[in-house]
Amino acid sequence: MPRPLDHARRAELLEGVIAYIADRGLAELSLRPLAEYLGTSSRMLIHYFGTKEQMLVAALETQRPDIAALFAGIDDPEVLKSRLGQSFTLNTTGTASISIRVLLQVLGAATVPGSPFTAYATDAIEVLITAMTETLTRINPSIEDPEAAATLLISGMRGVIMDWWITGDTGRITRSVNLLVNQLF
Structure with missing residues (x-):
């Protein structure tokens, strides 16, 4: 049975993804270094977001101003x-x-x-x-x-x-x- 999503942790991860991109850039983004930066594993990132691209789009959506x-x-x-x-x-x-x-x-x-x-x-x-x-x-x-x-x-x-x-x-x-x-x- 798949592990249920912890929505608070997901939000934390998305905030961390934005900070990582701002600090290190998008061009060389790789899941393993990102996961290490976020204090998790690349497997958990896939669990929360599906793909790297889906994770990035979800992170960007959190930043969209009104x-x-x-x-x-x-x-x-x-x-x-x-x-x-x-x-x-x-x-x-x-x-x-x-x-x-x-x-x-x-x-x-x-x-x-x-x-x-x-x-x-x-x-x-x-x-x-x-x-x-x-x-x-x-x-x-x-x-x-x-x-x-x-x-x-x-x-x-x-x-x-x-x-x-x-x-x-x-x-x-x-x-x-x-x-x-x-x-x-």
Whole structure:
């Protein structure tokens, strides 16, 4: 008879998986070193999650922020500009930075043909674009193509955050964020 799942332990493991990826990266992820890091065995990870890919997607799902809440109630372009400018700081420090760092790794891995992360990455991008499109439409109904504007903004922010983590050039990146945000309005 299979051993029943300990849901509290499963949640603990998922939190540990995110910390591991943030600390050591997704590219070289292997079950044995991950299991050792988590204080368990690779067999137990398979018991809890099925496959490595299923485990990673489950861990990512625990990190998904409420995107709609980030932009809810914003009806003023200046408030949106401020919120986006602040998001650079929030997404590069503290606990949010772990989620964003892991998400960026997954988005990169999803570009490989046949990636097990394609569906997750597609959904993550669609959620962001939809929320931003709705916000831009609410703020300025005269924007000719709000979905394209939202795509440019979200993709640009994602790019400058990744650039900052690679280069650490805060001054250049801050200027770039401000330029990107101000281009829309």
